[in-house]
Amino acid sequence: RTDDQDEETIKKRVLEYRTKTELVANYYANHDLVREISGIGSINEIFDALKNEIENL
Template sequence: KVLKLKNYEIGVVLALDVSEEELVSRLLNRGKTSGRSDDTNESVIRARIAEYKAKTTVVANYYNNFDKVVHIKGEGSVDEIFELLRNEIEKRMA
């Protein structure tokens, strides 16, 4: 609603596909240096992932109805994932 009021339109939704196990592993590793106590507790991390999925699935499904969701492989090196994202963005800006 806010986007329509501002006359903005979402052209594409880039969805990074990462397995739950990979997400848990990344956050547990981040917890070693982040200082965030919730990054060191696997059950808290899994609850956060479940909440994220519950809240974002509705949005992704909405934009999927308009063929605006592009799934990007979110596992690999930072450079590999960056390239995939950059390529998708450049494709849409051409």
């Protein structure tokens, strides 16, 4: 994306991530509600890993 080359745009995105997304992600992680799935592998392998995590909720 062309706007990704603008330093101010990138700074705004990082700030928004830190003030919104990061807070929510940390909340869920601190309450043991985050599951990590490796994105390495075939689409089917990743899908199966996701499906297994969902089934184990």
